[in-house]
Amino acid sequence: MKQAAQKRTAKSGAEKVAPVGRRERNKQEKLDRILAAARDLFADKGFSETTTQEIAERADIGTGTLFLYAKSKEDLLIMVFKDEMIETSQTAFRKVSRDAPLVDQLMQVFGAMVAYHNRDLPLARALIREITILSGPERKEDVRSLMRIIYSGIGDVITTSRARENIRAGIDVILVGEALFGIYYVGLIGWLNGHMTKQAFLKRLRAKLAQSIDGLRISTPEPASPARPARNRKP
Amino acid sequence: MKQAAQKRTAKSGAEKVAPVGRRERNKQEKLDRILAAARDLFADKGFSETTTQEIAERADIGTGTLFLYAKSKEDLLIMVFKDEMIETSQTAFRKVSRDAPLVDQLMQVFGAMVAYHNRDLPLARALIREITILSGPERKEDVRSLMRIIYSGIGDVITTSRARENIRAGIDVILVGEALFGIYYVGLIGWLNGHMTKQAFLKRLRAKLAQSIDGLRISTPEPASPARPARNRKP
DNA sequence: ATTCATTTATGACTACACTCAGTTTTAATT
DNA sequence: AATTAAAACTGAGTGTAGTCATAAATGAAT
Numbered sequence: 001m002k003q004a005a006q007k008r009t010a011k012s013g014a015e016k017v018a019p020v021g022r023r024e025r026n027k028q029e030k031l032d033r034i035l036a037a038a039r040d041l042f043a044d045k046g047f048s049e050t051t052t053q054e055i056a057e058r059a060d061i062g063t064g065t066l067f068l069y070a071k072s073k074e075d076l077l078i079m080v081f082k083d084e085m086i087e088t089s090q091t092a093f094r095k096v097s098r099d100a101p102l103v104d105q106l107m108q109v110f111g112a113m114v115a116y117h118n119r120d121l122p123l124a125r126a127l128i129r130e131i132t133i134l135s136g137p138e139r140k141e142d143v144r145s146l147m148r149i150i151y152s153g154i155g156d157v158i159t160t161s162r163a164r165e166n167i168r169a170g171i172d173v174i175l176v177g178e179a180l181f182g183i184y185y186v187g188l189i190g191w192l193n194g195h196m197t198k199q200a201f202l203k204r205l206r207a208k209l210a211q212s213i214d215g216l217r218i219s220t221p222e223p224a225s226p227a228r229p230a231r232n233r234k235p
Numbered sequence: 236m237k238q239a240a241q242k243r244t245a246k247s248g249a250e251k252v253a254p255v256g257r258r259e260r261n262k263q264e265k266l267d268r269i270l271a272a273a274r275d276l277f278a279d280k281g282f283s284e285t286t287t288q289e290i291a292e293r294a295d296i297g298t299g300t301l302f303l304y305a306k307s308k309e310d311l312l313i314m315v316f317k318d319e320m321i322e323t324s325q326t327a328f329r330k331v332s333r334d335a336p337l338v339d340q341l342m343q344v345f346g347a348m349v350a351y352h353n354r355d356l357p358l359a360r361a362l363i364r365e366i367t368i369l370s371g372p373e374r375k376e377d378v379r380s381l382m383r384i385i386y387s388g389i390g391d392v393i394t395t396s397r398a399r400e401n402i403r404a405g406i407d408v409i410l411v412g413e414a415l416f417g418i419y420y421v422g423l424i425g426w427l428n429g430h431m432t433k434q435a436f437l438k439r440l441r442a443k444l445a446q447s448i449d450g451l452r453i454s455t456p457e458p459a460s461p462a463r464p465a466r467n468r469k470p
Numbered sequence: 471a472t473t474c475a476t477t478t479a480t481g482a483c484t485a486c487a488c489t490c491a492g493t494t495t496t497a498a499t500t
Numbered sequence: 501a502a503t504t505a506a507a508a509c510t511g512a513g514t515g516t517a518g519t520c521a522t523a524a525a526t527g528a529a530t
Contacts (some may be wrong), residue, residue, distance in 0.1 A: 023497080051486065062509060065509055067487090072487080072488080073486095128367070132368070133364035133424065140430075147430075178421070178439070183414045183417040184417075187417065193368065204410065204413070208410055211406070257526080258477080286516060298480080299481065299518085299520080308516095
């Protein structure tokens with residue numbers, strides 16, 4: 001805090017071996033403290049119950065300083081959980097059983113995401129609310145990159161399973177990734193809004209995914225797992 | 236406002252021909268004024284730029300009274316636009332050309348919804364934000380009923396087109412409705428968040444819908460409109 | 471007409487996210 | 501060491517959503 005300046009590499013013609021000066025490091029440490037404080041409080045008391053005052057106090061900074069590091073309280077929410085969500089997604093894709101049926105693989109991935117949100121439903125609601133419609137442009141790229149990871153992850157899963165599952169050649173796997181994620185996401189929202197239980201959500205999700213995957217096959221002799229043994233047909 | 240009481244049917248043993256007393260009517264009129272004031276101001280100045288004070292003033296009520304009629308400002312947003320959205324959806328389903336290809340019919344429906352949101356993007360963002368994750372349980376049933384209308388509407392479109400489009404028998408059209416709407420919704424969000432232009436959104440949406448519909452057919456000899464004539468395959 | 475219980479209305483008040491004018495810290499320059 | 505410009509910090513202040521104690525209105529009962 002108050003020791004005199006000791007290393008000043010910039011002046012003595014040396015190459016900037018450490019491009020991070022004291023200033024940068026202080027800023028980074030402060031940011032870390034802010035994010036840690038926010039994470040703890042959000043997890044402990046919930047998003048709306050946590051005040052920016054409390055976060056600033058715990059991070060040992062002035063109330064105004066907080067807003068030099070995050071544009072808004074909502075911004076802070078994404079800054080805090082973005083990495084965790086990316087990590088959760090990547091881990092989910094990494095852990096997937098590549099030899100399981102495609103539907104199961106997708107359910108593993110989405111199931112991991114659901115499990116993540118299930119740990120703290122109020123927080124999940126706040127997060128999804130903010131991610132879905134950003135309150136400002138600041139975190140736009142963060143969300144984009146998360147989406148890219150998910151879309152391409154799903155694309156990979158499909159590509160890997162292509163031969164075994166008789167998936168048609170020439171389909172745009174990113175497009176399919178977007179579609180399947182859309183199916184998941186709206187179901188997730190329904191669950192988070194309390195329109196259905198987690199069980200019902202997951203069961204319905206599996207049915208929708210199975211149906212969608214069937215449609216990607218070269219031919220569809222019969223649905224893989226018919227929910228009902230087909231209606232009586234007039235011959 | 237100040238005329239003496241003239242008809243008091245309740246006392247004189249008559250059946251309650253008008254179950255709405257003065258009280259009820261006053262409440263209804265006040266609610267109407269509130270909704271009209273909110274609608275005008277939201278449309279004129281935008282959601283976040285409108286204060287609850289202004290709404291109360293224009294509706295000629297006290298600031299506290301407003302919150303007897305709406306639990307929150309967000310609540311008010313849904314109360315104001317719920318009917319409009321339901322109307323938009325129902326009209327969209329009614330106007331659909333039942334003899335057009337299924338993809339076109341769906342695009343007509345979703346296109347009408349997009350056109351509705353396109354009239355005022357900031358407002359659309361606020362609306363979708365609130366609908367997606369409700370800030371309270373008050374409007375839960377409103378959203379549910381809107382969803383039911385949409386899901387069953389899509390289901391109807393599919394059922395109607397079933398024979399002509401070679402759709403498999405025995406599929407759960409509500410399930411498909413949910414899936415297709417999910418595909419639309421996440422695309423809509425991407426557009427509203429500025430991740431893509433309206434054109435790109437609609438084009439991509441059509442591709443996803445086409446792919447999904449193909450999957451519902453009895454057999455898939457060839458994709459209806461291949462985006463690219465299949466990659467070169469090593470023989 | 472008077473009383474009384476219940477419903478509805480009100481605006482001063484509170485809590486909180488966020489701003490900004492003024493201050494302190496940093497580090498470059500001499 | 502002194503000077504200075506730029507960057508970072510700060511907390512008192514501001515605007516607004518929402519609350520609540522109190523008041524007014526209503527209608528039932530007598």
